Amino acid sequence: MSTRELTILGTASAVPTKRRGHNGYFLRWDAHGILFDPGEGTQRQMRHAGLAAHDITRICVTHFHGDHSLGLPGVVQRIARDRVDHPVRVAYPGQAQAYWERLRHATSFVDTDVVEAQPVAGQEAVVAGEEDLVVTALPLHHSIPTYGYRIAEPDSVRMLADRLAERGIRGPAVGRLKAEGFVVDAAGRRVELADHSVPRRGQVFAFVMDTGLCDNAIRLAEGADLLVIEATFLDADADLAERYRHLTAAQAGYVAARAGVRRVVLTHISERYGSDDDARFVAEAAEHFDGDIVLAEDLARVAVPRRV
Numbered sequence: 001m002s003t004r005e006l007t008i009l010g011t012a013s014a015v016p017t018k019r020r021g022h023n024g025y026f027l028r029w030d031a032h033g034i035l036f037d038p039g040e041g042t043q044r045q046m047r048h049a050g051l052a053a054h055d056i057t058r059i060c061v062t063h064f065h066g067d068h069s070l071g072l073p074g075v076v077q078r079i080a081r082d083r084v085d086h087p088v089r090v091a092y093p094g095q096a097q098a099y100w101e102r103l104r105h106a107t108s109f110v111d112t113d114v115v116e117a118q119p120v121a122g123q124e125a126v127v128a129g130e131e132d133l134v135v136t137a138l139p140l141h142h143s144i145p146t147y148g149y150r151i152a153e154p155d156s157v158r159m160l161a162d163r164l165a166e167r168g169i170r171g172p173a174v175g176r177l178k179a180e181g182f183v184v185d186a187a188g189r190r191v192e193l194a195d196h197s198v199p200r201r202g203q204v205f206a207f208v209m210d211t212g213l214c215d216n217a218i219r220l221a222e223g224a225d226l227l228v229i230e231a232t233f234l235d236a237d238a239d240l241a242e243r244y245r246h247l248t249a250a251q252a253g254y255v256a257a258r259a260g261v262r263r264v265v266l267t268h269i270s271e272r273y274g275s276d277d278d279a280r281f282v283a284e285a286a287e288h289f290d291g292d293i294v295l296a297e298d299l300a301r302v303a304v305p306r307r308v
Helices: 042-048 072-081 094-104 161-166 172-180 215-221 235-244 249-259 275-286
Strands: 004-010 024-029 032-036 058-060 088-093 115-120 125-127 134-139 147-152 156-159 182-184 190-192 197-200 204-208 226-230 263-267 292-295 301-303
Touching (some): 004 042, 042 072, 058 134, 088 094, 088 147, 094 115, 115 125, 134 215, 172 182, 204 215, 215 249, 226 249, 249 275, 275 292
Parallel strands (some): 088 115, 204 226, 226 263, 263 292
Antiparallel strands (some): 004 301, 024 032, 125 134, 134 147, 147 204, 156 197
């Protein structure tokens, strides 16, 4: 059985606390390992979580504020040190190329050529690399160039075994039916794919970080099975959220509701809040979103919901 699970490495915003380290999120999606926003301490948190450099197949950086990217040099150098031999593609805002180059070559080390830079730009970018996933980046509303990411599995079909058995279609013939749209049964009759299958919607993961409320946050999250979204402030500090172009927990819940999300993870929590405030984040998001709400904790694991 395939594994689709998020490992949360860090959950703080600009300033880490005793219980919340800087950002870092690792998405295990079948054979893919996608690392989002590696902040300081990412290498150590990966070690605690049982993750290795060899598990990483892609890195997605939303923007180059330190709490989202200062772990990048260590991760790149670990990829080189551990002699990872598969490509590791790194998507990041192309407008900030200079920061990528500084972090990519921050210190002296024996370099590797498996790390492939993929700067994103424009109003929508489809990031190449994965044959079985569509990786889309959309700009968000923050103080510097920032992109959110959407990981989408293409739609497919689910074969109806009982109908296929009635027509004697089995084994390699099922594969041909899916690939070609029809086969001919033993009696010489045409068997159509549409009559022996039902549509199967591809699963979606969305990552929305460091943004004020905007249309692209909802576009990224549209129909997502799992949404990771910043919820830096509570409603009482909504003026700070607006000033610094961040979201409140209530706004994160609003995005999840508008987008029809199944499960939402609230993260990027300001250092001004303590454990006594945890329930308030969930409660304020729940004022808008009646689905599954998870308040992120360092080293927690969150499953992508099973298909419905």
